[in-house]
Amino acid sequence: MQNPKSAQLFEISRTLFPGGVNSPVRAFKAVGGHPLFIERGKGSRIWDADGHEYIDFCCSFGPLILGHAPNEVVDAICRTAQNGTSYGAPTRLESELAKLIIDNHRFVDRIRFVNSGTEATMSAIRLARGATGRNKIIKFDGCYHGHADALLVNAGSGLATLGTSSSAGVPESYVGETIVLPLNDKEAVELAFEKYPNDIACIIIEPIPANNGLLLQDREYLLFLREICTRKGALLFFDEVISGFRVGFEGAAGYYDIEPDLLAFGKIIGGGLPVGAYAAKGDLMSHVAPEGPVYQAGTLSGNPAAMAAGIAQLSRCLQPGFYEELRQKTEHFTQQVNTFAGTHNMPFELVSIGSIFWLNFKRGEHIQAASQIDSDMTAFAKLHHLLLERGVYLGPSGYEVGFISDAHSYEDLDHAANKMCEALKEVYLGRV
Ligand SMILES: Cc1ncc(COP(=O)(O)O)c(C=O)c1O
Numbered sequence: 001m002q003n004p005k006s007a008q009l010f011e012i013s014r015t016l017f018p019g020g021v022n023s024p025v026r027a028f029k030a031v032g033g034h035p036l037f038i039e040r041g042k043g044s045r046i047w048d049a050d051g052h053e054y055i056d057f058c059c060s061f062g063p064l065i066l067g068h069a070p071n072e073v074v075d076a077i078c079r080t081a082q083n084g085t086s087y088g089a090p091t092r093l094e095s096e097l098a099k100l101i102i103d104n105h106r107f108v109d110r111i112r113f114v115n116s117g118t119e120a121t122m123s124a125i126r127l128a129r130g131a132t133g134r135n136k137i138i139k140f141d142g143c144y145h146g147h148a149d150a151l152l153v154n155a156g157s158g159l160a161t162l163g164t165s166s167s168a169g170v171p172e173s174y175v176g177e178t179i180v181l182p183l184n185d186k187e188a189v190e191l192a193f194e195k196y197p198n199d200i201a202c203i204i205i206e207p208i209p210a211n212n213g214l215l216l217q218d219r220e221y222l223l224f225l226r227e228i229c230t231r232k233g234a235l236l237f238f239d240e241v242i243s244g245f246r247v248g249f250e251g252a253a254g255y256y257d258i259e260p261d262l263l264a265f266g267k268i269i270g271g272g273l274p275v276g277a278y279a280a281k282g283d284l285m286s287h288v289a290p291e292g293p294v295y296q297a298g299t300l301s302g303n304p305a306a307m308a309a310g311i312a313q314l315s316r317c318l319q320p321g322f323y324e325e326l327r328q329k330t331e332h333f334t335q336q337v338n339t340f341a342g343t344h345n346m347p348f349e350l351v352s353i354g355s356i357f358w359l360n361f362k363r364g365e366h367i368q369a370a371s372q373i374d375s376d377m378t379a380f381a382k383l384h385h386l387l388l389e390r391g392v393y394l395g396p397s398g399y400e401v402g403f404i405s406d407a408h409s410y411e412d413l414d415h416a417a418n419k420m421c422e423a424l425k426e427v428y429l430g431r432v
Pocket residue numbers: 061116117118119121144145146147206211239240241242266267276
């Protein structure tokens with residue numbers, strides 16, 4: 001496909017930003033070629049600098065549950081910004097968004113707004129350490145929690161050994177407090193608690209791991225984590241930056257009906273503007289400054305325009321039937337593609353939960369740990385480009401999930417499913 005304007009814009013941006021982008025996955029390194037520069041979005045569609053139109057399943061990697069530029073969110077942002085964009089003092093909008101969440105989420109009593117998912121998880125880990133007086137944390141291979149030092153960690157060489165940093169610039173001493181374990185492995189968790197009985201502050205997990213494929217866990221495993229945390233005096237921390245307000249208003253905690261001690265939010269909570277939050281039930285949040293000794297602050301935290309966007313978006317999510325309709329639409333889409341792939345015996349299927357889906361290149365295998373994913377992403381890269389040519393935009397990596405928004409109509413989904421079947425035919429049968 002010809003994209004001369006995007007190519008030209010990328011030439012300029014490469015001189016300005018590392019790799020030409022402000023977040024690595026946007027660079028198209030995993031699929032080849034250069035990124036498309038997006039000019040505008042409306043509803044389920046985006047348009048690139050060369051004027052091509054796409055049905056968008058990336059949806060900004062999750063925040064846009066209402067699609068692009070929903071009228072009520074844009075109006076709320078404009079109305080609010082006319083009165084000023086930041087005051088460095090409290091506004092009633094912060095309380096309004098907090099109340100909307102607290103009144104509709106069983107596991108949140110108090111909340112602190114920050115500016116990104118990374119800030120949310122990083123701050124909540126400080127809170128877990130401050131509240132328990134313990135230093136170590138357990139995280140899982142295959143879960144991503146943002147780019148804070150303690151969380152950029154690879155698994156060590158054996159079960160329950162400490163991790164090694166996964167990024168240059170992160171001292172080993174920083175990650176020496178992080179234990180990285182395989183998902184869906186109870187024994188590994190038991191062993192870590194045996195080895196460090198009084199040192200583990202929290203277990204952090206994406207209860208719906210959606211950053212390394214879609215590694216759906218069994219409820220029973222999540223219940224086990226709940227139970228062992230309670231038994232060992234550690235906190236259970238659900239990172240719901242993707243799953244929060246996505247699989248239901250109460251996110252994965254509500255979906256599985258499991259109460260975590262700590263929660264992190266991002267993406268959907270800000271209606272497409274930069275917002276994150278961490279939250280808890282009971283008095284855990286009273287450890288946070290200025291009420292308690294755990295310091296955390298932010299000049300732009302609770303930004304009025306972002307709060308207004310969040311209120312507008314989450315109010316729509318609360319309308320009766322909102323999540324059920326999204327789930328049905330997603331199933332309508334995935335079933336069409338899966339029936340086609342199955343009929344042609346292709347090693348491919350769409351796995352989904354709520355309105356999240358993932359392209360799994362091992363049909364029929366229930367993939368629950370990072371090590372089970374086929375690391376050969378050649379088929380995905382081909383499919384990605386074939387879909388772009390056909391006006392369907394997926395996130396540019398086979399490890400990323402896709403999102404269906406309220407703005408995706410059944411016609412959009414039928415059209416996109418048809419295009420995906422065409423592209424699959426070309427990948428696996430070499431013809432259209
Ligand atoms: C589960 C999870 N936690 C944390 C983050 C970090 O959020 P942000 O990119 O807003 O810093 C992400 C980002 O994708 C995420 O998916």
